[in-house]
Amino acid sequence: MKNAYLQRVYDQVLARDPNEPEFHQTVHEFLSSLENLVDDHPEWEKNGILERFVEPDRIVSFRVSWVDDEGKVQINRGWRAQFNSAIGPYKGGIRFHPSVNQSVIKFLAFEMVLKNGLTTLPIGGGKGGSDFDPHGKSDGEIMRFCQAFITELYRYIGQFSDIPAGDIGVGAREIGYMFGQLKRINGQFQSAILTGKGLTYGGSLMRTEATGYGICYYTQEMLKKLCSTEFTGKTVIVTGSGNVAIYCAEKVRQLGGLVVAMSDSNGYVYDPDGIKLDVIKDIKLNRRGRIKLYADEVPGATYTEGCRNIWDVPCKIALPCATQNEVGAEEAKKIIAGGCIALAEGANMPCTTEAVEMLHAAGIPVGPAKAANAGGVSTSALEMTQNSIRMSWSFEEVDERLHAIMRSIFQASYDASVAVGKPGNLVVGANVASFLKISQAMLEQGIY
Ligand code: NDP
Numbered sequence: 097m098k099n100a101y102l103q104r105v106y107d108q109v110l111a112r113d114p115n116e117p118e119f120h121q122t123v124h125e126f127l128s129s130l131e132n133l134v135d136d137h138p139e140w141e142k143n144g145i146l147e148r149f150v151e152p153d154r155i156v157s158f159r160v161s162w163v164d165d166e167g168k169v170q171i172n173r174g175w176r177a178q179f180n181s182a183i184g185p186y187k188g189g190i191r192f193h194p195s196v197n198q199s200v201i202k203f204l205a206f207e208m209v210l211k212n213g214l215t216t217l218p219i220g221g222g223k224g225g226s227d228f229d230p231h232g233k234s235d236g237e238i239m240r241f242c243q244a245f246i247t248e249l250y251r252y253i254g255q256f257s258d259i260p261a262g263d264i265g266v267g268a269r270e271i272g273y274m275f276g277q278l279k280r281i282n283g284q285f286q287s288a289i290l291t292g293k294g295l296t297y298g299g300s301l302m303r304t305e306a307t308g309y310g311i312c313y314y315t316q317e318m319l320k321k322l323c324s325t326e327f328t329g330k331t332v333i334v335t336g337s338g339n340v341a342i343y344c345a346e347k348v349r350q351l352g353g354l355v356v357a358m359s360d361s362n363g364y365v366y367d368p369d370g371i372k373l374d375v376i377k378d379i380k381l382n383r384r385g386r387i388k389l390y391a392d393e394v395p396g397a398t399y400t401e402g403c404r405n406i407w408d409v410p411c412k413i414a415l416p417c418a419t420q421n422e423v424g425a426e427e428a429k430k431i432i433a434g435g436c437i438a439l440a441e442g443a444n445m446p447c448t449t450e451a452v453e454m455l456h457a458a459g460i461p462v463g464p465a466k467a468a469n470a471g472g473v474s475t476s477a478l479e480m481t482q483n484s485i486r487m488s489w490s491f492e493e494v495d496e497r498l499h500a501i502m503r504s505i506f507q508a509s510y511d512a513s514v515a516v517g518k519p520g521n522l523v524v525g526a527n528v529a530s531f532l533k534i535s536q537a538m539l540e541q542g543i544y
Pocket residue numbers: 262263264265266307336337338339340341359360361362403417418419420422442443444469470472473
């Protein structure tokens with residue numbers, strides 16, 4: 097980094113937390129975005145704004161003890177990073193996956209701060225999770241784990257302090273088990289303490305679809321403004337086949353695009369006639385099976401082992417929706433060679449820094465996760481609003497609000513990219529637009 101203050105803040109992060117590579121990556125990207133701006137804001141250094149911004153308010157880490165079906169006690173580790181509450185209570189999902197560690201939770205929480213700052217809604221940033229692996233666990237084991245996890249976490253959350261939601265490995269079933277346990281502990285029906293709830297007890301219509309649909313609404317704006325085109329007739333690859341990927345693919349279809357390949361952590365399926373989403377939904381949501389089954393059941397489709405090879409298939413629009421760092425230099429090379437015109441990040445930080453640089457150098461606009469996938473948390477915040485006013489909005493009403501939010505996120509990011517002299521660089525634009533709002537709130541609230 098050219099600016100001495102930015103470099104100093106980054107060096108301090110490296111020195112304090114040498115073993116947190118994911119966190120370093122996201123902080124580096126963020127600080128680099130401020131290069132053209134930092135000299136105009138001497139108040140940031142004077143008030144330690146950047147130093148405070150890269151240091152979480154707190155992280156709690158705890159043991160989760162639970163009993164498996166054989167009666168054996170199992171131990172996992174849980175975390176909650178409460179990163180920044182300058183513009184609202186902490187808000188962010190809970191992830192259950194064996195790859196979860198403190199660095200992953202910290203990077204996700206940091207991204208949430210900036211993402212939530214873009215949504216136009218009053219929410220701060222946090223994230224939580226556990227290294228628990230839900231794969232192959234019985235329903236009873238999932239329930240006992242969720243109850244044990246939230247029994248540790250409950251004392252740190254609340255509708256005015258920190259409102260968790262789902263993420264990888266945590267869907268409506270897990271939220272339900274955690275909500276039930278919270279009710280038992282608190283002796284109160286506090287609707288807005290968790291989001292992503294079932295529709296029968298305070299969930300919002302279209303929360304399930306929100307992240308995926310939102311990615312497409314954002315990509316639509318990107319295509320219009322930066323490529324003078326639209327989804328109609330374009331081949332699209334959506335990686336993953338979880339909540340985000342499935343509903344992203346559904347909206348691509350509704351907007352006239354053709355999704356030709358999807359994946360899971362084992363491999364990918366290619367269907368030149370367009371992926372049949374009813375089959376994917378049945379395999380992944382009803383049967384909790386592997387994506388390989390798709391090729392067994394749909395004539396003309398093929399399965400290839402190894403999820404990263406999905407980019408051997410050419411596409412015009414790339415929507416990585418699986419996990420962090422799934423697109424590195426090798427994958428970016430293939431995406432460029434395949435004639436891609438735009439990429440929007442559906443998962444959190446699916447592209448490495450190197451991949452983003454390569455895509456930009458090839459003239460391919462990149463919609464960063466914190467903007468492109470903000471539809472999920474936005475709709476979570478709309479769920480909180482409905483809980484607070486004790487009313488439920490219709491699917492169409494929530495969809496309309498989501499669409500407006502995604503348009504405004506794109507516009508704010510694009511305008512900020514122009515203002516700092518990097519027109520069309522949506523990575524820089526998203527960081528700048530959000531940080532200007534949050535840093536202002538931090539300055540106005542004094543030292544804390
Ligand atoms: P799910 O658990 O529903 O699905 C995750 C999908 O990604 C599965 O298909 C899984 O395959 C696949 N996957 C996991 N690890 C890998 C890997 N290493 N390589 C390839 N594929 C992999 O999670 P979500 O769909 O909810 O989340 C996906 C991403 O979107 C995450 O980065 C999450 O943080 C982000 N996100 C989610 C939001 C939401 O509302 N759910 C909101 C904003 C962001 P398998 O079945 O084999 O495990």
